[in-house]
Amino acid sequence: MTKGRTEAFSDGVIAIIITIMVLELKAPLGEHLEDLHPLWPVFLSYVLSFVYLGLYWNNHHHMFSATRHVNGRILWANLHLLFWLSLIPFVTSWIGESHFAPAPTALYGGVLLLAAIAYYILQGQILRNEGPQSLLATAIGRDLKGKLSPVIYAIAMPLAFLRPWIAGALYAGVALIWFIPDQRIERVLMAHADAAN
Amino acid sequence: MTKGRTEAFSDGVIAIIITIMVLELKAPLGEHLEDLHPLWPVFLSYVLSFVYLGLYWNNHHHMFSATRHVNGRILWANLHLLFWLSLIPFVTSWIGESHFAPAPTALYGGVLLLAAIAYYILQGQILRNEGPQSLLATAIGRDLKGKLSPVIYAIAMPLAFLRPWIAGALYAGVALIWFIPDQRIERVLMAHADAAN
Amino acid sequence: MTKGRTEAFSDGVIAIIITIMVLELKAPLGEHLEDLHPLWPVFLSYVLSFVYLGLYWNNHHHMFSATRHVNGRILWANLHLLFWLSLIPFVTSWIGESHFAPAPTALYGGVLLLAAIAYYILQGQILRNEGPQSLLATAIGRDLKGKLSPVIYAIAMPLAFLRPWIAGALYAGVALIWFIPDQRIERVLMAHADAAN
Amino acid sequence: MTKGRTEAFSDGVIAIIITIMVLELKAPLGEHLEDLHPLWPVFLSYVLSFVYLGLYWNNHHHMFSATRHVNGRILWANLHLLFWLSLIPFVTSWIGESHFAPAPTALYGGVLLLAAIAYYILQGQILRNEGPQSLLATAIGRDLKGKLSPVIYAIAMPLAFLRPWIAGALYAGVALIWFIPDQRIERVLMAHADAAN
Numbered sequence: 123m124t125k126g127r128t129e130a131f132s133d134g135v136i137a138i139i140i141t142i143m144v145l146e147l148k149a150p151l152g153e154h155l156e157d158l159h160p161l162w163p164v165f166l167s168y169v170l171s172f173v174y175l176g177l178y179w180n181n182h183h184h185m186f187s188a189t190r191h192v193n194g195r196i197l198w199a200n201l202h203l204l205f206w207l208s209l210i211p212f213v214t215s216w217i218g219e220s221h222f223a224p225a226p227t228a229l230y231g232g233v234l235l236l237a238a239i240a241y242y243i244l245q246g247q248i249l250r251n252e253g254p255q256s257l258l259a260t261a262i263g264r265d266l267k268g269k270l271s272p273v274i275y276a277i278a279m280p281l282a283f284l285r286p287w288i289a290g291a292l293y294a295g296v297a298l299i300w301f302i303p304d305q306r307i308e309r310v311l312m313a314h315a316d317a318a319n
Numbered sequence: 320m321t322k323g324r325t326e327a328f329s330d331g332v333i334a335i336i337i338t339i340m341v342l343e344l345k346a347p348l349g350e351h352l353e354d355l356h357p358l359w360p361v362f363l364s365y366v367l368s369f370v371y372l373g374l375y376w377n378n379h380h381h382m383f384s385a386t387r388h389v390n391g392r393i394l395w396a397n398l399h400l401l402f403w404l405s406l407i408p409f410v411t412s413w414i415g416e417s418h419f420a421p422a423p424t425a426l427y428g429g430v431l432l433l434a435a436i437a438y439y440i441l442q443g444q445i446l447r448n449e450g451p452q453s454l455l456a457t458a459i460g461r462d463l464k465g466k467l468s469p470v471i472y473a474i475a476m477p478l479a480f481l482r483p484w485i486a487g488a489l490y491a492g493v494a495l496i497w498f499i500p501d502q503r504i505e506r507v508l509m510a511h512a513d514a515a516n
Numbered sequence: 517m518t519k520g521r522t523e524a525f526s527d528g529v530i531a532i533i534i535t536i537m538v539l540e541l542k543a544p545l546g547e548h549l550e551d552l553h554p555l556w557p558v559f560l561s562y563v564l565s566f567v568y569l570g571l572y573w574n575n576h577h578h579m580f581s582a583t584r585h586v587n588g589r590i591l592w593a594n595l596h597l598l599f600w601l602s603l604i605p606f607v608t609s610w611i612g613e614s615h616f617a618p619a620p621t622a623l624y625g626g627v628l629l630l631a632a633i634a635y636y637i638l639q640g641q642i643l644r645n646e647g648p649q650s651l652l653a654t655a656i657g658r659d660l661k662g663k664l665s666p667v668i669y670a671i672a673m674p675l676a677f678l679r680p681w682i683a684g685a686l687y688a689g690v691a692l693i694w695f696i697p698d699q700r701i702e703r704v705l706m707a708h709a710d711a712a713n
Numbered sequence: 714m715t716k717g718r719t720e721a722f723s724d725g726v727i728a729i730i731i732t733i734m735v736l737e738l739k740a741p742l743g744e745h746l747e748d749l750h751p752l753w754p755v756f757l758s759y760v761l762s763f764v765y766l767g768l769y770w771n772n773h774h775h776m777f778s779a780t781r782h783v784n785g786r787i788l789w790a791n792l793h794l795l796f797w798l799s800l801i802p803f804v805t806s807w808i809g810e811s812h813f814a815p816a817p818t819a820l821y822g823g824v825l826l827l828a829a830i831a832y833y834i835l836q837g838q839i840l841r842n843e844g845p846q847s848l849l850a851t852a853i854g855r856d857l858k859g860k861l862s863p864v865i866y867a868i869a870m871p872l873a874f875l876r877p878w879i880a881g882a883l884y885a886g887v888a889l890i891w892f893i894p895d896q897r898i899e900r901v902l903m904a905h906a907d908a909a910n
């Protein structure tokens with residue numbers, strides 16, 4: 123079974139999720155620059171979610187580029203990940219409209235947590251299929267980031283009820299940690315390509 | 320004629336259908352966790368429809384991975400399937416907003432029934448083109464699930480007018496039956512790949 | 517320059533156009549089957565537009581499967597076609613909401629006319645690039661349907677102001693004429709494939 | 714790392730951006746041709762944005778067809794470009810609804826400016842990866858258009874507060890300059906293909 127169609131379907135779903143979020147950014151009724159002011163929380167939540175979905179797409183891209191085979195379990199683990207990602211527009215819209223109120227901010231973390239767990243399950247299914255000596259297993263290594271992120275989300279969620287901005291900063295912090303994650307798999311893939319020549 | 324573009328187009332349509340459904344999950348006006356409470360039927364119907372569309376994508380993926388050729392009839396049979404699938408967001412929205420009222424629940428089954436029939440027609444057109452000795456014909460076998468599902472939908476529809484939850488349970492039950500369908504085609508494909516080596 | 521990405525982009529745009537139209541089919545406020553009644557014109561216009569977009573996708577698929585090269589002019593002729601197709605959800609929504617009133621029905625024909633002309637221009641650009649002895653030129657032949665359809669749309673438009681249903685019937689009639697168009701290119705492609713073996 | 718999936722994801726995002734803009738073109742409440750009249754600014758802004766997104770897709774297509782490799786930096790530079798492009802439906806909707814008022818028209822130029830800068834950064838990252846002797850470097854040459862466009866946007870933005878139509882004319886003018894940009898890369902690619910034969 124080829125992995126191409128799974129990649130294409132995931133690309134499609136992530137592309138749509140990332141794009142329909144912008145529908146929340148409704149044109150203001152007024153026509154002056156000041157009328158943009160109330161849109162700041164909506165815009166900020168859009169940027170955060172855009173970066174998160176970009177990160178997921180990037181990591182998904184890297185993981186599958188080091189994957190040779192897919193099976194039925196991987197297809198479902200992938201759909202499971204896409205399910206939680208598909209809820210990001212909903213929670214983004216809620217934190218935007220409620221101006222980062224406690225409950226929406228906590229729920230945002232909950233969706234990030236479940237997406238992170240789903241990604242971890244997907245990665246586990248692929249690793250199980252590829253084997254412990256595989257390119258992907260080498261590339262992922264100890265996977266410190268993958269293990270740390272859910273812990274931070276779990277800490278941020280209750281904090282959101284005390285100070286939402288702390289939770290928001292933690293979500294942004296995790297995004298920052300992941301921002302340069304590609305190099306890990308990329309380096310191994312390049313070393314592998316060099317060795318092949 | 321290559322099948323690649325038919326797969327890509329179907330992926331696109333299913334990816335969009337699965338994603339626009341989340342637009343129904345509108346951010347609540349309030350900012351407390353209790354404000355999420357009225358969203359439960361909408362969320363539940365979203366989960367059910369997500370699983371169904373995931374199943375259709377998975378089965379479509381498996382069927383086409385065992386398909387060698389497409390023709391004009393197959394293209395139209397595929398568009399016919401996509402038509403009924405495209406109505407799923409509409410009926411999902413109706414059962415969600417009406418809190419699983421009888422008529423919407425019955426209509427949901429009607430769309431599932433017509434999609435199942437459309438899938439059956441598509442499968443028949445592909446089998447006719449591939450021949451009775453083809454890989455796909457072997458993989459599908461007696462197709463017990465494919466024949467049973469429409470019967471269950473047809474039974475569930477009138478029951479929805481008596482007790483909507485029975486119909487809902489039957490829809491969920493069919494989804495459960497299909498949840499591990501891949502292994503059938505997958506096993507034959509793997510045996511085929513092994514024999515080729 | 518490969519044609520693959522042009523096909524993929526066109527698939528994406530047509531898949532989205534065909535799917536967002538269903539957003540017009542809003543869940544009725546009531547929860548009884550009778551509440552579906554006012555939706556009939558919206559549903560009918562959805563079916564008509566779905567069939568038209570399916571026809572365009574099918575013909576586009578066939579035309580590009582017989583195309584070997586694309587150039588800058590072809591890319592723009594393709595975008596020009598996608599522009600008119602992208603207006604179909606708008607006119608579909610208008611005829612649905614106005615219950616096939618004269619002006620919306622005429623405008624629907626106008627968009628179909630401009631899309632047909634755009635398709636004709638695109639086909640001309642591809643033929644010019646492929647040459648008169650090409651596979652595509654042979655497959656298209658005299659292109660009677662391609663020349664007849666715009667004429668019918670042009671006749672239907674003024675008639676829509678007298679009797680909208682006549683225009684609607686003419687639009688449906690053209691769709692019917694095109695319904696089995698594939699065989700033309702398909703037959704030539706198959707003959708070509710046979711000759712190659 | 715293959716560039717195919719980056720192209721597919723970009724195609725998906727641009728296809729969705731270009732298509733969801735049409736959702737702003739809402740069916741008028743009346744059913745006469747006169748009722749279309751108030752839609753003119755919305756339609757005009759839709760055409761302008763459609764052309765701009767078509768230009769970006771075309772240029773993106775050409776640039777990547779001359780690109781051999783992608784890396785993590787290129788993926789992020791690409792996502793950065795898609796981010797600014799994703800704001801085009803928002804500013805299009807604002808200029809359409811405000812009938813090309815000064816502030817929305819200036820903001821539209823701001824988004825075009827940031828998208829142009831993002832494109833320039835992406836091009837720079839690809840060039841850096843491909844090398845100064847690469848096909849792409851030869852094809853781009855001095856990149857007069859790429860350097861001139863942001864300057865024109867920067868001039869148009871303050872002018873929008875004096876006379877919005879001047880800014881609008883400048884945006885349309887830049888689009889016109891880019892309308893036939895393909896030939897540059899196309900000519901080099903064809904010369905390269907000829908030399909290879």
